[in-house]
Amino acid sequence: MKGMPFDLFVVLLTIIPLHFASLETLPSMSSTKCHEQERSALLEFKQSFFDAESSVCLLYGHRHKLESWKLEDRDCCDWEGVDCDEGMGYMIGLDLSKSYLFGSINSKASLFRLAHLQSLNLAWNNFNISQIPSAIGDLVELMSLNLSSSNFKGEIPSQVLKLTNLTSLDLSNNFGLELRNPSMETLVQFLTKLEHLDLHLLNVSAPVPDAVANLSSLTSLVLRNCNLRGTLPTTIFELPRLQLLDLSGNPKLSGHLPEFHLGSPIKSLSLRWTNFSGNIPSSIGNLTQLTMLDFRHNKLSGEIPSSLGKLVRLSYLNLGMNLLFGEIPASLTNLTNLTSLDFHDNQLIGQIPAEITSLTWLVYLDLSFNRLTGPIPENISNLKSLDYLNLQSNNLNGTLRLDVILKLQHLNGLQLSSNEFSSIIEPGMNTSLSNLSSLGLASSNLSELPIFLSYQSRLQWLDLSQNRIYGPTPPWFLNVSTSQLQFLNLSRNLITSFTAFKWLNLGTLDLQFNDIQGLIPIPPKSITSYLVSNNKLSGEISLEMCQLSSIGILDLSKNKLSGVIPPCLSNLSDSLSVLNLNGNDLYGRFPQLQNDVCKLKMIDVSDNQLQGLLPRGLANCSTLEFLNIENNQIVDTFPSWMGLLSYLKVLILRSNRFHGAIGEPEAHDQFPNLQIVDLSMNNFSGSLPSEYFDMWSAMKVHDAVDTYYDVGYKSSYIAFRQVGVEYDYSMTITNKGILMKYERILVYLNMIDLSSNNFTGEIPNSVGSLTKLHMLNLSNNALTSSIPLSLANLTKLESLDLSSNKLLGMIPPTLAQLNFLAFFNVSDNHLAGPIPQVNQFRTFENDSYGGNLGLCGVPLTKKCGNPVEAPPAPPSGAFAEEIDWKIILMGFGSGLVIGVVMGLNTTSKIERWFLRFYRGWQQRQMHHIKFV
Template identity: 75%
Template sequence: MKRTPFDLLVIFLAIIPLHLASSKTLPSVSLTKCHEQERSALLEFKQSLFHPELNIDWPYGEPSKLESWKVEDGDCCSWEGVECDEGTGYVTGLDLDQSCLSGPINSKASLFRLAHLHSLNLAFNNFNYSQIPSAIGDLVELTSLNLRSSNFGGQMPSQVLKLTNLTSLDLGLNSGLELRNPGMETMVQFLTKLEHLDLSWLNVSAPVPDAVANLSSLTSLELRQCNLQGTFPTTIFQLPRLQLLDLGDNPKLSGHLPEFRLHSPIKSLSLWCTNFSGNIPSSIGNLTQLTMLNFQDNKLLGEIPSSIGKLVQLSFLCLEMNLLSGEIPNSLINLTNLTLLRLQGNQLTGQIPVEITGLNRLTYLDLSFNKLTGPIPENISNLESLDALYLQSNNLNGILRLDVIFKLEHLHVLELSFNKFSSIIEPDTNASLSNLSVLGLASSNLSELPIFLSSQSELQWLDLSQNSIYGQIPQQFFNVHMSQLQVLNLSRNLITSFTTFTWPNLKVMDLTYNDIQGLLPIPPKSIELYLVSNNKLSGEISPEMCQLSSICMLDFSKNKLSGVIPPCLGNLSKTLSILSLNGNDLYGRFPQLQNNECWLTMIDVSDNQLQGSLPRGLANCSYLEFLNFGYNQIVDTFPSWMGSLSYLNVLILRSNSFHGAIGKPKARHQFPNLRIVDLSMNNFLGSLPFEYFDMWSAMKIHDTYADGYYYRRYESSKSYGSHNYLFYYAIGEYYSMTIINKGILTEYPRILAYLNVIDLSSNNFTGEIPNSVGSLTQLRMLNLSNNALTGSFLSQLNFLAFFNVSDNRLSGPIPQVNQFATFENNSYEGNLGLCGVPLTKKCRDPVEASPTPPSGASAEELNWKIVLMGFGSGLLERVLALLISDKSLCASFLPLISLISIKQGDDSWPPRFGGIGITRPFLL
């Protein structure tokens, strides 16, 4: 059969699909091959910076893409991470993130010979804080540049501004990189095509420029932790294509939320830890595409608008740590996609809305630290996916139905502490939350240990503090299957006996404020924080405590412990941060520190019977902030050798046997951060340490950030199992002290930041009050009483809240300016030469106080008169006693004594000074 041309065409068209289908099973053949000069440049770049040995410890764990770059492979376009233009063969894309690149890079790097690059990704490498090479500006065809987390440092080069085709620029997570000159404003004026901009963790230190609002193509803007300042332009919220905005962790950045427009494309909005204020507008409901909303740690106030229920795509809602008030809106029931809801740390009132229990996708619910009332809804068991439930520190009341809550089978964290439950219904003894790792029932009206604890085999963190658990801890509590337990808090109960530890992984044990008697229990070697203060423990501290190789905090204070401090405790200075042994009956020497490495930040051994001298090894404790050896029997001189401890805030050596003069500092800038100095009730002598007053700069500068806060607190955030346990040890219970205030020994259990104190009372200091005291403008309490100070005192001490110079030898009028007249009489008494309010002794008229000398009076007589007239009878007693013993002096002093007698208004003889009778015949 003869086929026509038309028949052949039909057959040909039928064969083509079959041929194409079979060709898919064959290896593809690249029609392009890379250029040799670019291949050489890539190999040279690999050779200079690739370190395959780093892959062993590389945090990302995958083999480097550069492993596929072989010298024998002539086509670089087939190498992993390399993309070429199919038509020209030039390298247009280079994706080398997580590729074990390490070392400094500069403009001579062969990488910059790849002139046709459109996309360059060097993220997650390590360029050793070298600058971004200026040659980056030669890659003018770049549309995407990703240098994220690659350890670049220094100022971003201005040549980046040449990359005007960039649509994506990611410089985030380079904490050493600065954006100042050029700054962000210049950048956005040049790079006008940007769609994605990430400068997170760069040091910007400037306001966000209004010009950012001109980037009409911008879809994502990430400026997290950039030290942004000023007020954020609200116009940026209105960018037509903006989907993601992250300004988190910029505490100096202020602003307010705008009125959001309809159909806004924003999907993720994060303003956590900024300084935004004002209300949340009801127009927030216009952000219908929103999936993540984070306004944590701001100053937002007012009610949560009910329109938030329109955000039906929302899966993450965080409004914690604000000033929000009112009730939780019922409209939250519409947020059926919500998996995380955090409203803690506000002033929310009313009951927990039953509607919340309908959000069956919730895995995390935190309503803690509010003012919520009423019971926990019984149908809370409907939250079948719930992993963490935080309701602590509210005013929840009624019966705590643990039997209902225990139906939440996936629960890991249950925090119900510090509410007002009247009673508790426990679950059945066989009931168990098999995954429960954190349980908080502090201040929950418990009178005994809950029975259900015996079935919680996965428990790692247990807080039963501030209850009324009484007597001896039952033995079965130590036998429960809590082998995973790491944190146990039984403080502030009525426990009388605790002798055994059976939890091998225990790291934190708090038994403070109980009535525990007997010997000090020995914790397991895994312990890190061991707190047993304010009990009735007796006996000696066992040397076994020296085996606690991980210990960072020991608090045995305010017990009845006796004996010596085991010398081996000095071996713990490598791990120990806080040591509090005050208020016991310990004696002997404080242990010598055995290691040059010392991590101690706080030592309080006050109110014991310790002897000897201060251990010189304390000079190695460069992080020491608080040192209290008060009320012991230490014999030593002033520890000037501690002057280099730049973090030392508090130095208390009260009531010991320190002696000698406080000499001149041996170096500059000694004790620069001292704010509380108590050397009272010792045997110091000589003049006041004016050179040190000049150096104590912390008492001269006002710290506005610290106003209202405890001026030092020990913070440690540790992860114990699945729960981050945050310790706040303020000066509250551990950094405390006593001060003589208005004649009364006053305990300061919490020391505020502005409490700057100098107490040098009850020593043997002599001389005048130095002018350098006047430079300590942030000083609030000054006690110089019970010394032998002379002269007048400074009128410029107008910043003091407490002042005591009683029982010295001061003279002259009390300044009637500022607050000097407001101090009580006992602040000045015992200075017989002082006069004026508040003392009853009136000052003489200034003209009369310095009379013209009588005719014939010598200069020597005048000088004696002026000097002695300012002093009280204590000095006159000694002068007149001298006259009695040496009659040859009488003639020259006769005019003086007569003058004193007249000025005192005493016309009768004999005048009496201090009980010594002087008769006219003797004077004549």
């Protein structure tokens, strides 16, 4: 370097080699950072979801992550959702969650050529109910796989077992996805490194395997709504790193809570809606890291342990819907971080601890449906963050201080119904009030509509039922929350008029059991449930009712309505589910349905003066469950044309002018779900419908596991249910000359009443196949021949009435094995021979057998020919107290339905004793049955 200073030359000699050395380590300016084969795989994957047939996201204006993947952009490592290894440039992470991908995916997808992937997230897309591709097993380096909420279905492929490096697996929220082969046990045996496992909504249909307790690295386990069965291994609670355990929504999963050890890392524990039983152990206080505890909807019993007060980090505590009793422990006041406290539907007693008002972070407090007494704490207004307060259905008493409660400025929902308040102090109108969206003050001793409601502009839900509110509704009330109110219940008051509506969005209006007079108040067109039964409404049904195009429940029953049923009312069959016109003075024909679409589930037009034929359009009501047309003047034959209504459970044609023989079924599966059939007091003739008895499968026990009370977590009553509305079906049954009203119908109640017709011939053996029957009434016909031995198969039978026929022969001794039989009548026949003298037959008196000159033995005075066979008469006087109750109630653990009811309506000694002895049980178990 001629002319260059020596020191500068030395510096250049030092820098230049370093510069060229660094250039050697950098990629060429013309090359891409990512590998070309992976870039091509991504572009091919994009193309498969961007053609016109497989992608719809652009139609709705959604932004697609894959839009950032450009052909001209050589560096795919900068594309959205892509993560590359900085050292080698290989793609190790791909996050396409919420990318609005739509279409199927299979094992040929280019996605599975990304062999270096360690993390794959395809959550919240729509893969169009395709199966998880088996090629997922080729991505053997995966440590995290998230396929949640992406509309996969079918079985999880066994190739997932190859992913032995997985630490996180989320397959949740895919309806129709199943874990069969491999099983859950096999899955956890192969994927031993798992730290996070979420199978929410996956159909497992198996017990939780013991092998789960071997996943020593597991920190999060979510098996919510997986149809788990069996008993949960308690060792799972002892996993050394477990912080979140969610097993909720598995009602067939049983278990009990273990003793918890101090130092457990569990922070969130949810067993909601499982089948856990036993006590909550005091050692629950050792879970000092807990922030969320949810044991709702189980069978946990015993007292709430005071050790819960040690869980000072808890923000959510729910023990609702269990069998807990005792008082609310005062130690809960230590839980100063609580935002939600729920103990509803238990058996808690005592007062609400005044100290609970120190939990100033509480947003949600629910102590409803317990047995709490005393007043609402005076310092309730200290709960300044409270959004929802529910104390309904307790025994709270004293003065209800609404003026204090409504100082809670953040209060949104207030439920205080069904307590024993002596009086109510309303807030002054100058007071700043919380603006509620829901309010329940049913059964609160109100004598008038609370004036503070006039200042409520956000009310959506209002229940003031079962009070003493009297007179016409005041004008100011009709202006309450006119644009917001959706639900209004004023039933069971003394309201005399209700003539105007200003609520534009009202969906449910319940005015039942008042004294409202005049014409039917016409609700707004937004109405979906309108109930005005048991009032004094008169006049005709207005044609304006036909404009209620959204209505699902219409109950005008038990009023004084007259005229015909407007034919246009049948136009509502595409929205109407419940139509009840029972107990009016309506006449004419039941209108023909004008629409082919019929959504009706319940029709009750009983106790009117309707005439003519049944409308044949009812055959289009494919979801019909309940039909009651009793006590009208319908002239028709048996409606065999309704036999294909596969959901029909209750058919009551009683007391009309039906006539003729029932005949043979038109198909082999007529009325398959019928449980209650009442054809009594008509003019049917011919033989009994033996072929129908053969096919009424809902009245039969099909296998050994078909138990008497097998209702599980389903409702116990036959009713119409939709979101926010439950409408119970009711009926009357005549038995033993007594009219009994069932306000609610048990789902397992099975009855047949063919009495007071002109049936002839023998009682067919096929009736003995209806082994779920609780009541059978064939009285007042012209039946001949003998009582069939097959009736002994009806082991659940509680009432059997064969009186006033022409039956011959003996009373079959095998009927004595009907251990539930509480009522038996064979009077006025031509029976002969000895009366059985064992079991239930020891409880029946003379009127069960009168008018049969050939019968002999107790309780009749006529002795049988062989005095040795005649047992001694039961002692008089104290008979009802001394009789062996074990005989009367044999099998009582399975529960009585009809037998208990019969006892309430008769005067015989044994039945009076029966009533006294089991009155307490009856009040608990049979409160749903009322009598007229």
